[in-house]
Amino acid sequence: MPRALRSSLPWLPWLPWLPWLMAWLLAVLLGAAWLARLELERLQADFDTDGRIAHRLLSQQVVQFDAVLGTLALLGGEGAWPAPRPGALHPAILELQRRAPGSAWADPRLAEAEAASRARKAAVLAQVDLAAGRYWLLMAAGPASHALAIDLAAAVPWHEWPGDPRQAPARTVLALAGQQFVLQPGRDAERAGGWHFSFRKTLASASQPFEVVSQRRVGWAELPWAAMALWALAAAVALAGLRAWQRQRTGRRRAEELLRLGQVGRLNALGELAAGMAHELNQPLTAVLANTQAARRLLDEEPPELDTARTAMGQAAEQARRAAAVVARLRRAIERPDPDAAARHRSVVALQEVVREALHLLEPECARRQVAVQTGGPAEPVRVQADPVAIEQIVHNLLLNALQALETLPPAAPRRVRIEWQAAGGQGLLQIHDSGPGIAPELLPQLFVPFVSTRAGGLGLGLSLSETLATGQGGSLRADNPPGGGARFTLALPLAPASEAGAPMS
Numbered sequence: 001m002p003r004a005l006r007s008s009l010p011w012l013p014w015l016p017w018l019p020w021l022m023a024w025l026l027a028v029l030l031g032a033a034w035l036a037r038l039e040l041e042r043l044q045a046d047f048d049t050d051g052r053i054a055h056r057l058l059s060q061q062v063v064q065f066d067a068v069l070g071t072l073a074l075l076g077g078e079g080a081w082p083a084p085r086p087g088a089l090h091p092a093i094l095e096l097q098r099r100a101p102g103s104a105w106a107d108p109r110l111a112e113a114e115a116a117s118r119a120r121k122a123a124v125l126a127q128v129d130l131a132a133g134r135y136w137l138l139m140a141a142g143p144a145s146h147a148l149a150i151d152l153a154a155a156v157p158w159h160e161w162p163g164d165p166r167q168a169p170a171r172t173v174l175a176l177a178g179q180q181f182v183l184q185p186g187r188d189a190e191r192a193g194g195w196h197f198s199f200r201k202t203l204a205s206a207s208q209p210f211e212v213v214s215q216r217r218v219g220w221a222e223l224p225w226a227a228m229a230l231w232a233l234a235a236a237v238a239l240a241g242l243r244a245w246q247r248q249r250t251g252r253r254r255a256e257e258l259l260r261l262g263q264v265g266r267l268n269a270l271g272e273l274a275a276g277m278a279h280e281l282n283q284p285l286t287a288v289l290a291n292t293q294a295a296r297r298l299l300d301e302e303p304p305e306l307d308t309a310r311t312a313m314g315q316a317a318e319q320a321r322r323a324a325a326v327v328a329r330l331r332r333a334i335e336r337p338d339p340d341a342a343a344r345h346r347s348v349v350a351l352q353e354v355v356r357e358a359l360h361l362l363e364p365e366c367a368r369r370q371v372a373v374q375t376g377g378p379a380e381p382v383r384v385q386a387d388p389v390a391i392e393q394i395v396h397n398l399l400l401n402a403l404q405a406l407e408t409l410p411p412a413a414p415r416r417v418r419i420e421w422q423a424a425g426g427q428g429l430l431q432i433h434d435s436g437p438g439i440a441p442e443l444l445p446q447l448f449v450p451f452v453s454t455r456a457g458g459l460g461l462g463l464s465l466s467e468t469l470a471t472g473q474g475g476s477l478r479a480d481n482p483p484g485g486g487a488r489f490t491l492a493l494p495l496a497p498a499s500e501a502g503a504p505m506s
Helices: 015-075 108-120 225-301 307-334 339-344 351-361 363-369 388-406 462-472
Strands: 093-099 124-129 134-139 145-151 171-176 179-184 195-202 211-218 347-350 372-376 383-386 416-424 427-434 476-480 488-494
Touching: 015 093, 015 134, 015 145, 015 171, 015 195, 015 211, 015 225, 093 108, 108 124, 108 134, 108 145, 225 351, 225 363, 347 351, 347 388, 351 363, 351 372, 351 388, 351 416, 351 427, 363 388, 383 388, 383 427, 383 488, 388 416, 388 427, 388 462, 388 488, 462 476, 462 488
Parallel strands: 372 416
Antiparallel strands: 093 145, 124 134, 134 145, 171 179, 171 211, 195 211, 347 383, 416 427, 427 488, 476 488
């Protein structure tokens, strides 16, 4: 089944930029993802560093409380004990209590903590109230036991704290058994969305096993949007430069190919012109030669001696022979190869590829003239046996003639060229149908005759040359005015044998 006709849509100038736009979007997305990942890794590293610093500072403080209790246990004897001021021991110690031998704790909870301390042989926590930021630390010893009331807010070395706790983005707390003491509130640490960081580590004191818990949420607003915008701009500039370089390269290759086709066309046209001139001049020169020879014989039969006349006529005959020889040599020099030689240049050619290459070369002309080109045919390639250069010349000439015919239409008239290919009856058929004014009926029978042109100022050799080239390939070239209007040219070429259809195309 034929495919739906595909249109190049010249009225949509942004369409050629679509692949570049997709490439730019892909580059922007990949670059933005890479920049976002780098920023998130940096924020994660800063968050972990701040968590470790907070853990180290708090661990140093609670270890000092253990040291104070140990010192008090060593200094406290059975005699009189001068109780030191709590603030002199440490700024965070609010109260100091001592149970002397034979006495009891005023708070029974401290008595329970002393029993637990004796069992563990280490300091223990008592009366922990993290919401209020206070707890007791007790150590049982002999002969006296001691307990410290500690203020957590005063125990934090804020002057060494990593950053301003009121402005810090991470929420950091001390946690124990479901209780929390907020060290810094943070910003939206528990909200959904974005990226979440977490840090959790127990303080370096067996008697005070508080956990430092830190959480942070990174929102979309914290991503490096400025860097992403610069990346998008750089990608756009790079792709625009690449696009310009590719267009320049494509234009140069198109110009080189057009130059090659133009040279081939000029040589073929010159051959057609020289062949026509040789044909037109050969008969008069032959007649001059025959007449001068006859005149010399007649002059020889007369009695009078007309040496001068005979000499003149002989010179005329000699010049005629020389002119005929020159024309013959010119004709032999520009004469096309014989069919056997032409057959040796033939190879397998796909009509679709010839059309694609010709449209590529004439793309600027189509855009300048605002011509919509439609192509269609079967999905599988239609391969013919022909000379690739000759077929390119034919298709190029036919398309150029169609574009020139469309220039005669009014500006508002639709300008379309439809190209179709198919295989039928052992031949590959290529039809080029334009929406122009068509071919005048009186010129249609003589369209392929040399020096007959439908265009003012034309030499009338392009179509003649194309028909000659098609015939030389074992094919044909026809023209007609279809019912839908315009002109239609049909190129028929022999299909490539099945054994060679899969061979590489020239």
